[in-house]
Amino acid sequence: xxxGIVHRLDRDTSGLLVVARTEAAHAxxxxxxxxxxxxxxxxxxxxxxxxxxxxxxxxPLGRDRRVRTRISPDTDDPRPAVTHFQTEDVYEGFTLxxxxxxxxxxxxxxxxxxxxxxxxAGDPEYGRPALGLERQFLHAERLAFAHPATGAAxxxxxxxxxxxxKALARAREG
Numbered sequence: 001x002x003x004g005i006v007h008r009l010d011r012d013t014s015g016l017l018v019v020a021r022t023e024a025a026h027a028x029x030x031x032x033x034x035x036x037x038x039x040x041x042x043x044x045x046x047x048x049x050x051x052x053x054x055x056x057x058x059x060p061l062g063r064d065r066r067v068r069t070r071i072s073p074d075t076d077d078p079r080p081a082v083t084h085f086q087t088e089d090v091y092e093g094f095t096l097x098x099x100x101x102x103x104x105x106x107x108x109x110x111x112x113x114x115x116x117x118x119x120x121a122g123d124p125e126y127g128r129p130a131l132g133l134e135r136q137f138l139h140a141e142r143l144a145f146a147h148p149a150t151g152a153a154x155x156x157x158x159x160x161x162x163x164x165x166k167a168l169a170r171a172r173e174g
Contacts, residue, residue: 004019004020004023006019006026006030006033007038007040007104008034009140010110010138011108012124012135012136013042013135013136013138013139014035014138014141014160014164015136015139015140015141015158016141016143017138018081018143018145019041021029024148025148028071028148030101030128030149032145032146033081033104036103037124037145038143038144038145039100039142039143039144039145040101040104040140040142040143040159041059041099041100041110041140041141041142042098042099042100042101042138042139042140042141043088043096043098043099043138043139043160043164044096044097044099044109044120044139045095045096045097045112045119045120045122045131045132045167046094046095046097046113046119046120046121046164047093047094047118047120047121047127048094048095049052049090049095049118050085050087050097050118053087053160054086054087055116056082056083056085056093057082057083057084057085057112057113057116058081058082059073059081059112059115060075060079060080060081060107061075061078061079061105061106061107061111061112062075062076062077062078062079063075063076063155066091069125070111070126070162071105071108071110071111072108072115073111073115079105079152080103081103081105081108082101083099083102083103083108083109083112083113084100085097085098085099085100085101085113086098086100087132089174091171091172092171092174093171093174094121094131094171095118096168097113098141098172099113100109101136106134107125109138110125110126110127110136110138112166114126114127120136120137120138121137121138121142121167122134122135122136122167123137123138125138130167131167131170132166132167133163135163137164137167139160139161140158141157141158141160142156142158143155144156149155168174
């Protein structure tokens with residue numbers, strides 16, 4: 001038996017992870033992810049205000065043609081990527097979004113939000129410094145899936161960490 005990370009988070013993204021304790025659980029959870037049976041929701045504070053309160057970004061992603069450390073739709077090797085978002089709250093110059101992944105590409109949320117003109121606040125790679133953040137304002141807030149052995153519904157949430165809560169308070173103050 002070897003435990004395994006079922007999905008991962010970008011560096012400096014906080015929040016929930018799923019870790020399987022057995023190979024069987026790992027295989028079952030990976031299969032659920034592939035079949036898009038795991039709900040993965042993030043909270044992200046973005047610059048500006050999207051034109052719509054809800055939306056879907058369906059743009060294939062891959063390694064950027066010009067900046068090799070970035071992922072973008074401007075790629076020679078596109079892979080399907082779909083991100084859904086919904087406005088949670090609006091502040092002066094920023095919008096708090098609930099983001100749900102349909103697929104799970106590297107840097108997907110960050111690249112997709114930049115592609116629609118609303119980079120994640122504080123993102124050192126896809127955005128710029130904001131609100132005193134030392135990292136991107138992106139937090140894996142909710143995971144929901146069926147237990148791989150029993151089928152029981154699992155729905156867990158993680159509160160914002162202190163640094164993101166403080167940045168959100170600064171955004172509220174305007």
